[in-house]
Amino acid sequence: EDQVTQSPEALRLQEGESSSLNCSYTVSGLRGLFWYRQDPGKGPEFLFTLYSAGEEKEKERLKATLTKKESFLHITAPKPEDSATYLCARRDRDDKIIFGKGTRLHILP
């Protein structure tokens, strides 16, 4: 069964302390790898779509990268307002969207 596994489940960082979140996925039939941010009580907010190994995209303090089996969301010099749950999802050839359970990120001031 198609799987998306995110790690760690939760991460606490000091403001300014850079780190990376991991998303591993089953390889077959990938038609897009997505990253979303979700704040409590709200719907996910779209961040990035990646399609092929080696692709990278950036937005402010976030950079997403993709390999053949994993994607990473790098957070550089985070601020408290970056605290949220970050979700990874894959779209397969049948147009099913499979989400991981997310990484709960907490940035301490």
Added chain:
Amino acid sequence: ETGVTQSPTHLIKTRGQQVTLRCSSQSGHNTVSWYQQALGQGPQFIFQYYREEENGRGNFPPRFSGLQFPNYSSELNVNALELDDSALYLCASSLADGHGYTFGSGTRLTVV
């Protein structure tokens, strides 16, 4: 440009009842998908509609059904509600190319 709007925001139903949740797609988007998100979990894909036809479905029983209307708005219907159906139900819209999905804020359904 309007985003995705869902109604109602909160709902309480009794086990065995039926419920209809509604979603208005972002302007220009012709594809809509629905998700169930339990507390502390990632969203689970229910199904997707493109031009009023279902074109993808997750592992949900037939009592979960949907509709997409000519204006691309959508409904999610759940029959014979069970306690485990309590969750946040999210709607997302996109263009058919699926480059990015815009989510609504969700409907919080509680089944008692």
